[in-house]
Amino acid sequence: MTEAMGESAAAPLAGVRVIDLTRVVSGPFATMQLADLGAEVIKIEAPGKGDDARAFGPPFIAGESAYFLSVNRNKRSLALDLKHPRASEIMRRLVTTSDVLMENFRPSTADRLGVGYDALSAINPRLIYAAISGFGASGPESARPGYDLIVQGEGGLMDITGEPDGAPMKVGSPIADLVSGLYAAQGVLAALRTRDTTGLGQRVDVAMLDAVASLLTYNAGSYFATGQSPTRRGNQHPSIVPYAPFKAEDGWISLGVANDVIWSRFCGAVDRLDLRDDPRFAAAPDRVVNAAALVPQVAQIIATRTRDHWVALLEPLGVPVGAIQTVGEVVNGPGITARGKISRLPHPLAGHVSVVDTPVDLSSHTTGAHTAPPLLGQHTRQILRDIAGFDEAEIDGLVAAQAVAEYAG
Numbered sequence: 001m002t003e004a005m006g007e008s009a010a011a012p013l014a015g016v017r018v019i020d021l022t023r024v025v026s027g028p029f030a031t032m033q034l035a036d037l038g039a040e041v042i043k044i045e046a047p048g049k050g051d052d053a054r055a056f057g058p059p060f061i062a063g064e065s066a067y068f069l070s071v072n073r074n075k076r077s078l079a080l081d082l083k084h085p086r087a088s089e090i091m092r093r094l095v096t097t098s099d100v101l102m103e104n105f106r107p108s109t110a111d112r113l114g115v116g117y118d119a120l121s122a123i124n125p126r127l128i129y130a131a132i133s134g135f136g137a138s139g140p141e142s143a144r145p146g147y148d149l150i151v152q153g154e155g156g157l158m159d160i161t162g163e164p165d166g167a168p169m170k171v172g173s174p175i176a177d178l179v180s181g182l183y184a185a186q187g188v189l190a191a192l193r194t195r196d197t198t199g200l201g202q203r204v205d206v207a208m209l210d211a212v213a214s215l216l217t218y219n220a221g222s223y224f225a226t227g228q229s230p231t232r233r234g235n236q237h238p239s240i241v242p243y244a245p246f247k248a249e250d251g252w253i254s255l256g257v258a259n260d261v262i263w264s265r266f267c268g269a270v271d272r273l274d275l276r277d278d279p280r281f282a283a284a285p286d287r288v289v290n291a292a293a294l295v296p297q298v299a300q301i302i303a304t305r306t307r308d309h310w311v312a313l314l315e316p317l318g319v320p321v322g323a324i325q326t327v328g329e330v331v332n333g334p335g336i337t338a339r340g341k342i343s344r345l346p347h348p349l350a351g352h353v354s355v356v357d358t359p360v361d362l363s364s365h366t367t368g369a370h371t372a373p374p375l376l377g378q379h380t381r382q383i384l385r386d387i388a389g390f391d392e393a394e395i396d397g398l399v400a401a402q403a404v405a406e407y408a409g
Helices: 026-036 087-096 117-123 148-154 175-198 208-214 217-226 260-269 273-277 284-289 291-302 307-317 327-332 380-386 392-400
Strands: 017-020 040-045 075-080 100-103 128-133 203-207 243-248 251-256 321-323 342-347 351-356
Touching: 017 026, 017 087, 026 040, 026 075, 026 100, 026 128, 026 175, 075 087, 075 380, 087 117, 100 175, 117 128, 128 175, 148 175, 148 208, 175 203, 175 208, 203 208, 243 291, 243 307, 251 291, 251 307, 260 273, 260 284, 260 307, 284 291, 307 321, 380 392
Parallel strands: 017 040, 017 100, 040 075, 100 128, 128 203
Antiparallel strands: 243 251, 251 321, 342 351
16 A cells, blocks of 8 residues: 655646536546546535535545545535526636536536536637536437436346346446546547647537447447347356356355367366366367356366465466455455555545555556545635635635635534
8 A cells, every 4th residue: 555646747637627517426537537647626516515425325434425535536625506696707717727627417407507518618618528417418318317227227237237047237336437437538538639739629428328338349249240139147258168256165266268278278277187078068169058067067176175276276377267356355455556556645534545546557657646535615715716816805705605615624
């Protein structure tokens, strides 16, 4: 576990200012990607409440939601009531000096609040306006709210996830939110590059449904080829056997026998040449056809030894194998800690907050975590003074009028 370093002036997005109107997961995850690459992110939250995710829990760390802390590092918080009469003046000043604005309201909500694309691009034609919604800015379902569980279902993922005779199953992480956030960050980067050429900003529209549908890849390809929707296969691969998790003596491993050479190595390692020589299992297509006969035999073998035994035996032979680890094993294990991917960020209430850092390493620039997720309104005065250009008396007036709020701890 590494102590986070200070923000580097050489960060690839240094000088890019992002106004973040998002909340919960998809948008905050997107703006965190930009912040990890060095962008200055100003998180605008409702006074007294803040991002909805601040209330998600337990667990809480010194009163701060662990859920919120996981997707909001490297940002500053401005508590601003977007419904207040003076909000438009504050937003105008912020937008004038910013490069990107991101929101994940339902379509039409941003327009109603006066922070829609048309209004803000008129103030700053160079502004890149990114919007994440459940079902897109256009189309017959655009007004529907986007929730990860709903979109995982309507995007086809749940129908192909789970045991063949069991219920549809969602992915363990909020994959619809997360992949939408990644696509939104990618879209912003593309728009920034385009602006280098044209001098103009544009709108980036990401629908969660579209993002999830894009993950269907070969499952959609199978449907296009056959006209038949793939069905749930549990942990079994449609064209590689054995390629699945197996229960070991003290836990679970994943075993991936991807070709005939690896199959021969596996059979030799476990002293089961009879399996290698069995004509039912000789070639990869045979093993798929006869999976029902083969998989239980492999399961019996794996159950006799520990996870560590199988990894130590098979990995040196080039047989793909790995322990199925708990979250705790992952974040404390050498796989990512040795690469500095767990960072401890100083936090004014919790002392330190640990986060899983960005997976993106650039050889020429510094990326990653440097500041802890902000307290609600922690930077209100600083942002209004240094970026929006209000003097102290004006800020006092905005606070008194309840247009903005400062951290009240």
